[in-house]
Amino acid sequence: MTELxxxxxxxxxxxxxxxxxxxxxxxxxxxxVAGAGSGxxxxxxxxxxxxxxxxxxxxxxxxxxxxxxxxxxxxKRAAGASTCGAHMTGSVWGxxxxxxxxxxxxxxxxxxxLPSDFTVMDEGDSADLMNVVRHELNLGRNDxxxxxxxxxxxxxxxxxxxxxxxxxxLTKHYPWCLEYKxxxxxxxxxxxxxxxxxxxxxxxxxxxYWLQLLSxxxxxxxxxxxxxxxxxxxYQDTNTVQADILRGLRRFNxxxxxVGDDAQSIYSFRAANVRNILxxxxxxxxxxxxxxxxxxxxxxxxxxxxxRLISQARERFTKDLWSARREGxxxxxxxxxxxxxxxxxxxxxxxxxxxxxxxxxxxxVLFRAGHLxxxxxxxxxxxxxxxxxxxxxxxxxxxHVKDLxxxxxxxxxxxxxxxxxxxxxxxxxxxxxxxxxxxxHVTKSHDPxxxxxxxxxxxAKANWTELGQLMDDLVTAGEGNPAAQVQRIRSFxxxxxxxxxxxxxxxxxxxxxxxxxxxxxxxRRQLLTDLTLDPPNSTSDIAANPLKDEDWLVLSTIHSxxxxxxxxVYVIHASDGCLPSDMxxxxxxxxxxxxxxxYVAMTRARxxxxxxxxxxxxxxxxxxxxKHVYSQISRFLNDDVRASCELASFGTSGYPDDRSPMxxxxxxxxxxxxxxxxD
DNA sequence: GATTAAGGAATTTTT
DNA sequence: TTCCTTAATC
Numbered sequence: 279m280t281e282l283x284x285x286x287x288x289x290x291x292x293x294x295x296x297x298x299x300x301x302x303x304x305x306x307x308x309x310x311v312a313g314a315g316s317g318x319x320x321x322x323x324x325x326x327x328x329x330x331x332x333x334x335x336x337x338x339x340x341x342x343x344x345x346x347x348x349x350x351x352x353x354k355r356a357a358g359a360s361t362c363g364a365h366m367t368g369s370v371w372g373x374x375x376x377x378x379x380x381x382x383x384x385x386x387x388x389x390x391x392l393p394s395d396f397t398v399m400d401e402g403d404s405a406d407l408m409n410v411v412r413h414e415l416n417l418g419r420n421d422x423x424x425x426x427x428x429x430x431x432x433x434x435x436x437x438x439x440x441x442x443x444x445x446x447x448l449t450k451h452y453p454w455c456l457e458y459k460x461x462x463x464x465x466x467x468x469x470x471x472x473x474x475x476x477x478x479x480x481x482x483x484x485x486x487y488w489l490q491l492l493s494x495x496x497x498x499x500x501x502x503x504x505x506x507x508x509x510x511x512x513y514q515d516t517n518t519v520q521a522d523i524l525r526g527l528r529r530f531n532x533x534x535x536x537v538g539d540d541a542q543s544i545y546s547f548r549a550a551n552v553r554n555i556l557x558x559x560x561x562x563x564x565x566x567x568x569x570x571x572x573x574x575x576x577x578x579x580x581x582x583x584x585x586r587l588i589s590q591a592r593e594r595f596t597k598d599l600w601s602a603r604r605e606g607x608x609x610x611x612x613x614x615x616x617x618x619x620x621x622x623x624x625x626x627x628x629x630x631x632x633x634x635x636x637x638x639x640x641x642x643v644l645f646r647a648g649h650l651x652x653x654x655x656x657x658x659x660x661x662x663x664x665x666x667x668x669x670x671x672x673x674x675x676x677x678h679v680k681d682l683x684x685x686x687x688x689x690x691x692x693x694x695x696x697x698x699x700x701x702x703x704x705x706x707x708x709x710x711x712x713x714x715x716x717x718x719h720v721t722k723s724h725d726p727x728x729x730x731x732x733x734x735x736x737x738a739k740a741n742w743t744e745l746g747q748l749m750d751d752l753v754t755a756g757e758g759n760p761a762a763q764v765q766r767i768r769s770f771x772x773x774x775x776x777x778x779x780x781x782x783x784x785x786x787x788x789x790x791x792x793x794x795x796x797x798x799x800x801x802r803r804q805l806l807t808d809l810t811l812d813p814p815n816s817t818s819d820i821a822a823n824p825l826k827d828e829d830w831l832v833l834s835t836i837h838s839x840x841x842x843x844x845x846x847v848y849v850i851h852a853s854d855g856c857l858p859s860d861m862x863x864x865x866x867x868x869x870x871x872x873x874x875x876x877y878v879a880m881t882r883a884r885x886x887x888x889x890x891x892x893x894x895x896x897x898x899x900x901x902x903x904x905k906h907v908y909s910q911i912s913r914f915l916n917d918d919v920r921a922s923c924e925l926a927s928f929g930t931s932g933y934p935d936d937r938s939p940m941x942x943x944x945x946x947x948x949x950x951x952x953x954x955x956x957d
Numbered sequence: 958g959a960t961t962a963a964g965g966a967a968t969t970t971t972t
Numbered sequence: 973t974t975c976c977t978t979a980a981t982c
Contacts, residue, residue: 344972376972401971422965426976481972547970647969669970709959737959811972837970861969875970 287331289359293317293324300568301325303535307528307562309513309555310537313599314584314881315575315843322511322537323352326370327360329507338506340527341372346812348511348841349373371505375520377811379484382491382501389497390487391949393477395803397691398810402675404480405431406696411468417461425455425462434466437955438482439517439549467956474949476693476721485519490948492526502527512840513538513558517549525561534562540595541588544837544875546867556595573599575843577606580880580887583922587914588877591870608924609880609887611852611915615929616894621657623890623928624848628663628831631846631886638663641846642832644839644879646857650850651833664828669835674813678775678785682792685767686760686806689752692726704774705745707737727753744770760805761797768793836879847883852876853891853909876914889915889923893930 290298297317300310301324312318322341330336343349349372357367371378380398387394399407409427418424425433433455436447444463448456455462473479479487492498508527510516513536516524528534536558543552559565573581578601585598614620628641645651648669658665673679680700687697695717702713712735720728726749734742748770755763768789775789776782795814799805832844851857857879858872880887895907915923 374972422977426966484972545971548972649968672971707959711958735958813972835970859969 287328287360290324290328292359293321294572296568296570296572297321297324300535300570301328303566303568306532307558307565308535309558309562309565309567310535310570311555311567311595312537312539312570313573314539314542314878315573316570316599317572317574318511318537318539318570319348319352319841320355321570322509322535323355324359325509325535326353326367327356330356330366331360334506336366337369337371338504339370340378340505340508341370341511342375342378342509343372343511344374344515344840346373346377352511374811375516375523376481376484377807379488379523380807380811383479383484383487386491386497386501389948390491391474392479392487393691395691396477396479397687397694397697397806398484399478399480399696400674400810400813401428401431401481402680403478403696406699407472407478408434408465408469410695410699411472412465415465415468417465418458423454424458425452429455430462430465433462434469435482436549437466438486439519440551441518441522463956467953470953470956476695477691478694478696482519485523486952487948489519489523489526490951492523492529493948493951495529498526498529502530506531507533507535510534510536511538514540514543514552514555515545515548515550516554518551518554521551521554521561528562532562532564540593541591541874542840542878542881544840544871544878546871556593569595569597571597571599573601574603575884576601576881577603577885579606579608579922580883580885583609583887583919584877584881586919586922587880588873589918590873590914590916607886608922609883609889610924610926611911611920612888612890613911613925613927613930614890614892616896617653617892618657619929620850620890620892621654624654624850624888625657625661625663627848627888628846636845638665638829638831640844641848642834642839642842642844642882643848643850644834644836644882645850646836646859646875648835650856654850655833658831663831665831665833667833669838672813673788674809676785676788678779679788679792681775682764682767682771682789683806683809685748685752685771686763686802688726689749689763690802690806692724692728693721695721701745704771704778705734705738705741707735707739712738725753757801757803760799760802761793763802764789764793764796836875839882840878843882843884845884846886847880847888849876849879849887849889851891852889852912852915854912855909856891857912857914873914876912890928 290301293301297320300308300321310318310321312321326339326341329339341349341352343352353367353370353372383390383392387396405427408430412418412427412430429452433447433452436442436451437444440447444459448459473483492501505527508524510524524534536555538555540552540555543550559567576584581599581601612623614623624643628638631641632638643651643654651667655665655667681704684697684700687694688701698717698720699713702708702716703710716729716732719732720726722728729749730746748766751766752763755766772786775785779785796805857876858869862868862872880889891909891911893908895909
């Protein structure tokens with residue numbers, strides 16, 4: 279490493295030999311297979327710092343991560359590690375695939391055939407638009423079994439993200455929809471046209487348009503040529519379109535670094551494809567593969583258990599991980615009498631560790647699905663233990679929040695019909711039919727102020743002028759100062775909200791939070807983009823900061839816990855049916871993903887790991903009886919795994935049974951290719 | 958054409 | 973229980 283010495287790269291000595299090799303890798307494709315807790319973030323951060331130190335201008339580096347927070351975190355570490363400083367890493371292109379697509383498509387909107395003011399729909403809006411089109415096409419009129427809107431969108435999304443035809447997608451994932459194949463094709467084809475007419479994109483379109491743009495040599499040269507190095511984190515969770523985008527970006531330069539762990543691939547429901555990481559060496563010929571196997575996170579006994587757990591998987595890159603942290607408590611598997619007992623156990627342990635000096639925010643409770651923490655949350659509230667919940671039902675999906683945002687959206691893009699629908703239906707006396715008429719009227723002039731020139735039905739007169747005035751004010755306010763616009767909207771919307779929904783007080787607080795968030799933005803467009811592409815993932819994230827220095831416990835879905843670590847981890851509801859989820863036991867592939875999910879959950883623990891499962895589940899509805907079913911322990915906690923753990927029970931007597939731009943043609947081509955997918 | 962009432966179906970993970 | 977669609981009424 280003579281080279282390092284004369285460049286004063288002393289800070290590299292922080293790394294182990296494998297990490298160092300990855301960091302100083304020269305040109306050409308590089309795959310870093312990084313086991314859980316093996317210093318993956320550090321390695322990627324240091325590589326960014328190294329590239330900059332070696333003279334790559336930061337704005338010529340593209341760093342793609344799973345969340346924006348992850349990229350901010352990484353760049354902060356890069357700045358801290360090296361001598362290059364924060365001012366350098368500040369200009370690295372960092373973010374998610376979707377936010378990067380948004381940025382690129384804004385720059386090249388003309389070449390993509392998109393209006394410059396296009397807006398991005400979230401999933402709910404996309405499903406609503408799908409539904410509008412479905413009714414217009416008269417599909418499944420009197421057919422109760424026609425797939426529901428979210429299922430339709432799910433099928434569409436799978437086809438797009440997995441680059442697969444309808445037939446195999448339906449056969450594999452939606453066999454009960456096979457008989458609707460032709461109707462779905464017609465629906466999707468019209469859905470695509472409708473989005474183009476309205477200047478809206480769904481999540482999938484962001485990737486799809488980006489990929490199509492790169493299919494032209496000229497654009498691939500132009501866009502790919504902006505970056506000397508492309509780095510991708512969590513590569514095991516990318517889908518086929520994303521892998522194709524990377525290949526498109528690297529057609530004329532092979533500097534690409536991907537980091538991931540095939541044992542932690544947990545997003546196949548979003549069409550993520552483990553093959554991307556397994557086949558990387560074939561897809562990018564000449565790739566160097568480096569494996570990181572030393573775990574810095576967990577104590578040895580925890581690692582012993584998680585190694586045994588993941589050994590049940592069939593195809594893997596990674597070998598077993600080893601830890602230098604020898605001493606430690608073995609994981610504890612706790613059988614509880616029922617859910618309430620499980621809550622009692624978890625709370626008691628949390629307090630016990632807290633007394634021992636581990637603050638709440640260094641402890642986390644993990645679970646498979648958002649609702650599985652409902653009863654625990656009630657218990658925590660009762661005991662006055664504050665917590666932040668990540669994942670599960672999201673803030674932006676609440677009706678009143680979507681209502682408010684709709685006003686911003688139509689101001690930004692007056693053709694956004696789903697947003698208009700929401701707004702217009704709020705007005706007393708306007709239903710779907712009148713709303714549709716108004717939308718046609720407003721869309722014609724592409725100006726929200728055109729509302730005033732529409733004669734409303736008599737029943738709607740009262741609020742009509744007020745709404746017109748609001749739209750006037752919003753247009754006049756222009757691009758800037760979105761917080762003031764939110765405030766103006768609230769003055770109109772507050773009464774409507776109070777009338778339409780219950781607990782207006784709580785909802786009002788939500789809207790205040792939005793205003794607070796908006797105050798951090800200079801442009802309305804940027805605010806809207808971030809709200810849809812990078813939504814706050816904990817309700818308390820967006821809360822004003824009165825509780826800022828208070829200590830809080832973390833509750834999280836396993837998916838949202840990816841990449842995190844805590845001193846103490848509680849994995850609750852480790853019973854068959856919850857983990858693996860009943861919804862995902864149709865085939866081996868799904869079950870194997872559930873296994874990886876269990877692995878991700880358990881490898882988040884540094885010092886203490888508790889895996890709990892309730893023996894009885896009471897029926898949720900029909901609380902008048904005490905009917906219950908017995909559950910069995912998760913099939914993943916087999917004899918081998920259990921042999922490495924302590925077994926305990928709580929509230930039960932004894933341990934139960936085991937059974938337990940250059941190319942004018944691009945515009946047309948992109949459009950044609952996207953449209954022809956459904957012919 | 959809008960609103961409300963009643964009946965029926967379903968129930969994960971997230972950009 | 974909740975969400976969503978459909979049918980009946982205003």
